[in-house]
Amino acid sequence: MKSSRIFEDMDLRNKPSIDAGRLWERHRDLARIGATAGGGVNRQALSPEDGAARNLVLRWSAERGYEAQLDPIGNLFVRRRGIREELSAVMTGSHLDTQPTGGNYDGVYGVLCGLEAMEALDDAGVSTERSIELVVWMNEEGSRFRPTTMGSAVSAGQLQLAEMLRVRDRAGVTVEKALAEHLALLPRLEHRALGTRGYAYVEAHIEQGPVLENAGMRIGIVEAIQGLYAYEVEVTGFEAHAGTTPNRGRRDALIAAMSLIENLRQLLVDEEDQVRFTVGRLEVLPGSPNTVPGKVLFSIDLRHPDEKRLKRMDERILAACEGTVEGCVIRCRQVLASGPVHFDQGVLKILQHATRSRGEHFLRMVSGATHDAKYVAANTPSAMLFIPCAGGISHNEQESITQADAGIGAQILCDVLLDLAIQAEAGQSNSPRSRVPAD
Amino acid sequence: MKSSRIFEDMDLRNKPSIDAGRLWERHRDLARIGATAGGGVNRQALSPEDGAARNLVLRWSAERGYEAQLDPIGNLFVRRRGIREELSAVMTGSHLDTQPTGGNYDGVYGVLCGLEAMEALDDAGVSTERSIELVVWMNEEGSRFRPTTMGSAVSAGQLQLAEMLRVRDRAGVTVEKALAEHLALLPRLEHRALGTRGYAYVEAHIEQGPVLENAGMRIGIVEAIQGLYAYEVEVTGFEAHAGTTPNRGRRDALIAAMSLIENLRQLLVDEEDQVRFTVGRLEVLPGSPNTVPGKVLFSIDLRHPDEKRLKRMDERILAACEGTVEGCVIRCRQVLASGPVHFDQGVLKILQHATRSRGEHFLRMVSGATHDAKYVAANTPSAMLFIPCAGGISHNEQESITQADAGIGAQILCDVLLDLAIQAEAGQSNSPRSRVPAD
Numbered sequence A, B: 001m002k003s004s005r006i007f008e009d010m011d012l013r014n015k016p017s018i019d020a021g022r023l024w025e026r027h028r029d030l031a032r033i034g035a036t037a038g039g040g041v042n043r044q045a046l047s048p049e050d051g052a053a054r055n056l057v058l059r060w061s062a063e064r065g066y067e068a069q070l071d072p073i074g075n076l077f078v079r080r081r082g083i084r085e086e087l088s089a090v091m092t093g094s095h096l097d098t099q100p101t102g103g104n105y106d107g108v109y110g111v112l113c114g115l116e117a118m119e120a121l122d123d124a125g126v127s128t129e130r131s132i133e134l135v136v137w138m139n140e141e142g143s144r145f146r147p148t149t150m151g152s153a154v155s156a157g158q159l160q161l162a163e164m165l166r167v168r169d170r171a172g173v174t175v176e177k178a179l180a181e182h183l184a185l186l187p188r189l190e191h192r193a194l195g196t197r198g199y200a201y202v203e204a205h206i207e208q209g210p211v212l213e214n215a216g217m218r219i220g221i222v223e224a225i226q227g228l229y230a231y232e233v234e235v236t237g238f239e240a241h242a243g244t245t246p247n248r249g250r251r252d253a254l255i256a257a258m259s260l261i262e263n264l265r266q267l268l269v270d271e272e273d274q275v276r277f278t279v280g281r282l283e284v285l286p287g288s289p290n291t292v293p294g295k296v297l298f299s300i301d302l303r304h305p306d307e308k309r310l311k312r313m314d315e316r317i318l319a320a321c322e323g324t325v326e327g328c329v330i331r332c333r334q335v336l337a338s339g340p341v342h343f344d345q346g347v348l349k350i351l352q353h354a355t356r357s358r359g360e361h362f363l364r365m366v367s368g369a370t371h372d373a374k375y376v377a378a379n380t381p382s383a384m385l386f387i388p389c390a391g392g393i394s395h396n397e398q399e400s401i402t403q404a405d406a407g408i409g410a411q412i413l414c415d416v417l418l419d420l421a422i423q424a425e426a427g428q429s430n431s432p433r434s435r436v437p438a439d
Helices: A007-009 A018-030 A048-063 A106-125 A150-155 A161-165 A175-185 A211-215 A253-268 A308-319 A345-357 A403-423 B007-010 B020-031 B046-064 B108-124 B150-155 B160-165 B175-185 B211-215 B252-266 B307-320 B347-355 B403-421
Strands: A067-070 A074-082 A090-095 A132-137 A200-206 A220-225 A226-234 A276-277 A284-285 A295-304 A330-337 A363-367 A382-385 B068-069 B076-080 B090-094 B132-137 B199-205 B218-225 B227-236 B277-280 B284-286 B295-304 B328-338 B362-369 B382-387
Touching: A007 A226, A018 A048, A018 A106, A018 A403, A048 A067, A048 A106, A048 A132, A048 A175, A074 A106, A090 A403, A106 A132, A106 A403, A132 A150, A150 A161, A150 A211, A161 A175, A200 A345, A211 A363, A220 A345, A220 B227, A226 A253, A226 A308, A253 A276, A253 A284, A253 A295, A253 A308, A253 A330, A253 B252, A284 B211, A284 B284, A295 A308, A295 B307, A308 A330, A345 A382, A345 A403, A363 A382, A382 A403, A403 B150, B020 B046, B020 B403, B046 B068, B046 B076, B046 B108, B046 B132, B046 B175, B076 B108, B090 B108, B090 B403, B108 B132, B108 B199, B108 B252, B108 B403, B132 B150, B150 B160, B160 B175, B199 B347, B199 B403, B218 B347, B227 B252, B227 B307, B252 B284, B252 B295, B252 B307, B252 B328, B295 B307, B307 B328, B347 B382, B347 B403, B362 B382, B382 B403
Parallel strands: A090 A132, A090 A200, A200 A382, A220 A363, B090 B132, B090 B199, B199 B382, B218 B362
Antiparallel strands: A067 A074, A074 A132, A220 A382, A226 A295, A226 A330, A276 A295, A284 A295, B068 B076, B076 B132, B218 B382, B227 B295, B227 B328, B277 B295, B284 B295
16 A cells, blocks of 8 residues: 555645644533543443433534444444445444543543544535545443453454443443443434445554653554453352451451462563553452452453463463462463554554655654554454554553644644545555455 | 249250251251252342241241231341230340351341240140240341441441441342342231330340360350451552553552552461451452453451450551552551440359250360350340251251251250240339349
8 A cells, every 4th residue: 555646746735634623622512521520420321321422423514414324333433435336345443431530531532533534624615535434432441341342353253243232331231232222312323234344544643651752752553453362260269258267267268369460560560560460350249348258359460562462461461360379260261362463554654754745754653552453453453553642551541631732743644634535546446455455 | 144943943854845857857848948059048148049938947836826016127026925925035046148148047046046045835735924025136147238237236226227228239239129029028027116025035046166076075055156347448559451561560459459468468377376367358349351450449348356356456457558559558447346235144153054964965165166145144134055967067058967967956045045034023124134143
């Protein structure tokens, strides 16, 4: 995939310009939906708040005459029609769902940048050969329904639809039921089958880490996403009365879980500080102050850019989680083993070119976080664009970006989408992969 | 308080006999209300199941013509009228609420023993000078609404009614609202004011520990209840993205809580294994697998028979829970400081005498668990009777006792209640404490 001739010839002054003020205002509008007292948002997947956020994006899209479709797992597609409808679309997007105490930019930024880019093309009166599609992926965060990136993974065939529809939240509500409730909140939308493939996919996102800020850079071009292995561990002890049961007679599942987690930390955490090992969820049962815990369930989230290292750590985790600890039985189940993903060289080159054209420097990066682009990349040439967030803080109500950074990121995305959408040389097949030259 | 002359003269063959089969059957009946798949019960305070259990006891009581009253915190009083209504009543009882995964005997046994004793007196055609009252205390377990022994503590003036009515469960429901819902499930009951005092109070209970079983004994006479100090600890770290935040930049509230709990264990747990230190409840927030925990809340339940030791440990806990741990801020609040309670010597002597009269040996014990008798004892001469439970297992679905042990315990309780209820010598005032001779 190379920069098109038409694009190369375009004078910078003639390129469509995004409206950074409008983009910023829309972030404020979305931040009101599911707003928390701490300045963040709680807008978990398929909640009424998630529905309200999608409705607002649909309203903005309808005002521009963009068409919308929904696939069976709840991914939302908003299409700005191209001249040649038979060509595969150029895709962009991200997600609108958040963590329970999430910030105002994670996911939202990518969705609003995509919409802004499409509107900037409208405002400039530019038509493109290919359609441009904005995708709002369902349940990227995975905080209500596990696993994360559910919508993009099902779309890419990496997770099974039927299995995911049966997943339940903590209140016992299935994805299937939540989807039906969600549909009832949305305007009537056309149906789209699973398996959407595009000519290319470019996702803008906040970095969610401190690298760009520390380097004093405004643009990161993401070449890969590190691998993520996830586990669920069950520790079974024995419930007993807190007042009567001597210490020596106890099989306290919490004490055992603590000992196991500390042991895993010792085994895994590295000098270079590249390993990301997190226990983010831990439930103690029955959870009564005067009962010795009989069961503890906890999650492990393990990430590293190097697949070999991940596999070695996987072996260590599974070995440490066998047998008993402090008299309690340990069971460990791997729920995800997703290796690192490397993005498409052609799309990366277009990103680099567009960034330079706007007079910006960029950092080549590996993403610490998983994103929908990881799954989209399985079938569509993909890449990502990062902008900084203050202090690298994310998955936190204090998440913060600047209007200037948001604007330059959106402008580069707009330029890249335009470059891709006017690539329609004769002789190229409809198979996206084959359209991408070795360079 | 001494064994009455009339009682001394009674031939054992003429004493009322409890019906061990009926007592056992009623345990089975109550075990069906809130039954769990694991063979236990989930019948938390003021739940629909708690209401159903009380309704069943009220039905049995009504069949005998006993009158029932309810006080403002939801303690239920079932009265078998005596000949001299102006005399203070002899009280017995326990609770029907359970842990979330509780057993079939904790609390239930004491309630059903009291009812069985009253019915055995009926069946034998025995009238008593004093009324006998069976009390079903509200929320002994404290698993839905904290703290434990709420009903008996409010009744005794040790907790304030207005404050307790405002306590909320995890779903945000107040005790006040739950009480109103509970009342709607019960038949219309007479109102009783707080502050019930009796001539004496005797509570039968399963031991909930292994001491009787290990000693091969069927009866424990409980002389004291160990002290209980309770705390709530809050650990505040900083929510961060699990994939992007380096280990060195994290303030992980779970890692800090684990370190603090391990430190407390090192400080408190003793060689003699007399200290009971339990973290039974621990919540991790936001509880998302891919977010570094920003907050952890946990409970501490600390017990010891010696008040001085408790106070020294209290100082250590408060000192350890100051400042920061692993970059996280620690806050600790003491929610209960209840010293050991020693039971009434007069009532204890009557219990000993009654046990010997039935040809049983007994063990003099200190209760590891807190019971409603601890608070009743503040205003009414009190004591407790224990029977063994298999393996000392309690607060567990596997809680188990034998029909024979249940029967002998109920028989001794019946004998004791009769002995107390026929004590009505002239010249004794209506103040229970003053009736009790130094011995």
